[in-house]
Amino acid sequence: MARILVAGGSLGGLTAANLLARAGHEVQVIEKAAGSMDGRGAGIVTHTALVDALRRCGLPEGEALGVAIPGRITLDVQAGVLGEMALPQVLTSWSRLYHLLRGLLPAGVAYRQGVTLESVAQDAQGVRAATSAGTLEADLLIAADGIRSAVRQQLWPDVQPQYAGYVAWRGLTDEAVLSEGTRALVFERFGFCLPPAEQLIGYPVAGAGNRTEPGHRAWNFVWYRGAPAPLRLAELLTDADGVHYPLGIPPHRVNWREVAHMREAARRLLAPAFAEIIEKCAQPFLQPIFDVVSDQLAQGRVALLGDAAFVARPHVGMGVTKAMQDAVALAEAIAAHGASPGALAAYEAARLGPGREVAERARRLGAYMQSCGQGASPLARDARTVMAETAIDLDLPSPQAGARPATIPA
Ligand SMILES: Cc1cc2nc3c(=O)[nH]c(=O)nc-3n(C[C@H](O)[C@H](O)[C@H](O)COP(=O)(O)OP(=O)(O)OC[C@H]3O[C@@H](n4cnc5c(N)ncnc54)[C@H](O)[C@@H]3O)c2cc1C
Known part of the structure; x- marks a missing residue:
């Protein structure tokens, strides 16, 4: 039994903690955020590998993860239907997965909130982590x-997030406040809208209290919009009092004037159903889109996992799945090689390639947005291609291959 310290208590860290504790290791998780983590994140697309990782953590058979939908629809600005595609999926949310994984943690796992990892030192015997709660010793640090x-900034300072040139406006709108027309047209679908050099996607998720019955769900939207750095990006990351948040603006600090501009643009550029969803969202927030690509995932007794290792733009809808796949590979490597630098080297060998591939695929899908404002005409993206490529389960046959019908049966 080894002592394993996990820094970061979000979905990647929690999956690793679950798997390693179930394998008999003494696991401690430290999480910088104090207090409730509930307001974080929004919708998450599930994939086969995500469900597999949850099962390994002890997810009971038959446990519902979220809202099941039959397929996809793309609308143009006049609300005309540009395309439909049958593609059954289950959409969940960050909070649902977080509570599941916390609830599954075996007794004995210490989950310590409000503790920040500051730096790490290591030798042949183990690691010593300097944290806001003092020094913690372990055999491995994840x-x-x-x-x-x-950890990445300390050990691999050259690997820095690269801004992609656009942001995602995000939000959740309660089903109950939407008009009947909007509910009937898009609510139970994965919806798309493709203004030039922009993209809106969205889908239903559980509402407050994790309720999934009709009338109590919410619609999660993500609207990608160009925001060249430094000026436009800086404006968006500055609150109404003039305080600039270069690393990301907290949802409740987003400037109300920017929200008003965004809503006005939604009325001009998006199908009326999507504009209504955005209009009725109580608290839209925004996140700049970044790429992170690492060349190494392990150094001695320390390994990177999830977004610490690779950030794939959200078009692939794979960030959480990738973090969970990392955790599974890590647990398997430790089971095979013991809690040793050799295990972390085996983990790196298993996950460097997949991490690169997911990040590269996400970059390709996002190139449509990047073609905005650079003198070139926007890359052509037709509804069928976008629906067939965005946030799909790569473990299943591609919808383009004709494995599924192209349109939703009436
Ligand atoms: C617009 C958008 C839409 C997305 N949609 C999807 C989707 O549909 N499907 C999907 O799978 N993914 C999606 N993602 C990506 C997904 O949110 C991330 O990939 C995922 O959250 C990564 O999990 P993680 O555990 O690696 O990191 P994070 O969730 O970022 O967690 C890191 C944790 O570490 C903590 N921490 C940070 N520093 C320290 C420290 N020094 N000491 C201790 N703790 C620390 C943080 O507080 C945080 O809790 C989306 C992302 C964006 C921006």
């Missing part, structure tokens, strides 16, 4: 501390 990973 850094699941996200896009701004303190």
Whole structure:
């Protein structure tokens, strides 16, 4: 039994903690955020590999993860239907997965919130982590501390997030406040809208209290819009009092003027159903889109996992699945090689390639948005291609291959 310290108590860190504790290791998780983590994230697309990882963590058979939908629809600005595609999926949310994984943690796992990892030192015997709660010793340190990973910045300072040139406006709108027409047209679908050099996607998720019955769900939207750095990006990341948040603006600080501009643009550029969803969203927020690509995932007794290792733009809908696949590979490598630098080297060998591939695929899908404002005409993206490529389960046959009907049966 080894002592394993996990830095970062979000979905990647929690999956690793579950798997390693179930394998008999003494696991401690430290999470920088104090207090409730509930307001985080929004919708998450599930994939076969995500469900597989949850099962390994002890997810009971038959446990519902979220809202099941039959397929996809793309609308133009006049609300005309540009395309439909049958593609059954289950959409869940960050909060649902977080509570599941926390609930599944075996007794004895210490989950310590409000503790920040500051730096790490290691020798042949183990690691010593300097944290806001003092020094912690372990045999291995797993850094699941996200896009701004303190561990990655210390050990691989050259690997920095690269801004993609656009942001995602996001939000959740309660089903109950939507008009009947909007509910009937898009609510139970994965919806798309493709203004030039922009893209809106969205889908239903559980509503407040994790309720999935009709009338109590919410629609999760993500609207990608160009925001060239430094000026336009800086404006968006500055609140109404003039405070600039270069690393990301908290949802409740987003400037109300920017929200008003965004809603006005929605009325001009998006199908009326999507504009209504955005209009009725109580608290839209925004996240700049970044790429992170690592060349190494392990150094001695320290390994990177999830967004700390690779950030894939959200078009692939794979960030959480990838973090969970990392955790599965890590647990398997430790089971095979013991809690040793050799295990972490085996983990790196298993996950460097897939991490690169997912990040590269996400970049390709996002190139449509990047063609905005650079003198070139926007890349052509037709509804069918976008629906067939966005947030699909790569373990299943491609919808383009004709494995599924192209349109939703009436
Ligand atoms: C617009 C958008 C839409 C997305 N949609 C999807 C989707 O549909 N499907 C999907 O799978 N993914 C999606 N993602 C990506 C997904 O959210 C991330 O890939 C995923 O959350 C990564 O999990 P993680 O555990 O690696 O890191 P994170 O969730 O970033 O967690 C890192 C944790 O570490 C903590 N931390 C940070 N520094 C320290 C420190 N020094 N010490 C201790 N703790 C620390 C943080 O507080 C945080 O809790 C989306 C992302 C965006 C931006």
